[in-house]
């Protein structure tokens with residue numbers, strides 16, 4: 319069978335200049351040799367958006383997506399925090415590694431009123447969609463789904479910017495907005511996977527979902543760029559056909575060369591192609607902003623291809639599940655429920671609970687994003703050098 323999608327990483331036309339490399343190296347030596355233990359902080363804050371792959375606690379067991387209703391219970395959080403933190407993993411997510419790499423605190427969830435939000439906020443909500451919720455209700459797809467969309471997250475951000483910082487937009491309040499965005503990294507985590515999942519089996523064609531989802535993400539990004547967002551990372555969709563739930567649900571002959579669900583991977587792949595095209599337009603329209611595409615799809619497949627290197631042994635089954643079957647997954651005995659159990663070593667697994675990934679997998683992907691030069695286009699080091707040059 320032919321490989322239905324292109325797996326090689328697209329070439330980036332940007333290269334890191336020698337100056338950049340030296341700047342970065344010197345940052346590292348300064349950090350190492352410094353006797354005062356002052357961490358290097360390229361950004362004062364990070365604002366993150368997205369769904370359960372990025373949510374650091376806006377959701378709880380009783381508000382999360384149906385099917386994964388035990389996020390406030392152990393063994394969620396068992397590896398790193400050693401307690402549940404309402405993150406859908408056994409430990410840290412990609413956004414947590416981003417915060418650590420930038421020497422910032424873990425991002426507090428927006429909905430926690432007591433949290434210290436001085437170095438950023440996380441607006442991501444598990445189960446949220448790119449398309450507004452009313453679309454799903456109108457089309458009878460609202461069965462227990464999260465009411466928030468990326469638009470809700472943008473509204474929350476607008477409120478925070480206006481109330482706390484006097485920033486409305488770059489035309490009416492240019493100084494206030496510059497004060498926020500000159501030192502802020504915007505991290506747009508993956509969003510849209512839920513849109514395809516919720517509409518699965520409905521009468522709405524996938525192509526329509528894609529158009530609407532891309533339009534929503536585009537309006538969201540445009541709104542941020544118009545406010546003056548200067549440093550923006552946009553994650554694409556992961557290969558959702560490789561998630562345990564997809565493999566558990568799809569007929570066993572719907573598989574691609576990775577052994578993942580071909581039709582589902584195709585959807586995510588096509589979504590990413592459309593997203594990247596929009597980002598190219600934004601780079602022309604907003605030349606003062608640095609817009610980076612984080613290629614989750616190919617980074618994920620890179621880890622699968624080189625699993626041994628990462629100490630990963632189980633690519634498709636879940637660590638936390640039930641039944642000991644092919645995938646150790648059972649929709650009616652989800653991770654965290656009294657009947658579920660979790661494996662001895664989550665670090666040997668890609669998948670944690672059927673849809674969400676283990677800390678080990680998030681770390682591997684974060685490493686490829688932040689330390690590598692292939693899966694961020696342009697590379698993260700390029701974004702950092704832009705920031706350092708502009709002070």
Ligand SMILES: *[C@@H]1O[C@H](CO)[C@@H](O)[C@H](O)[C@H]1NC(C)=O
Nearest residue numbers: 455456457458459520521522
């Ligand atoms: C949604 O369900 C209602 C009641 O079953 C039905 O009347 C309506 O036509 C459905 N709408 C769509 C868009 O399928």
Ligand SMILES: *[C@@H]1O[C@H](CO)[C@@H](O)[C@H](O)[C@H]1NC(C)=O
Nearest residue numbers: 322323572573580581582584
């Ligand atoms: C995936 O998409 C390609 C074209 O982009 C198509 O040829 C192939 O049949 C699709 N595979 C599946 C399993 O849908």
Ligand SMILES: *[C@@H]1O[C@H](CO)[C@@H](O)[C@H](O)[C@H]1NC(C)=O
Nearest residue numbers: 639640641642643651657659
């Ligand atoms: C799965 O295997 C474990 C360990 O062998 C065992 O304790 C457990 O009862 C099994 N669970 C089911 C549902 O068969």
Ligand SMILES: *[C@@H]1O[C@H](CO)[C@@H](O)[C@H](O)[C@H]1NC(C)=O
Nearest residue numbers: 415419681682684685688689
């Ligand atoms: C990036 O590389 C540094 C140095 O090797 C390492 O300490 C850090 O953990 C890596 N970051 C991630 C997210 O893996």
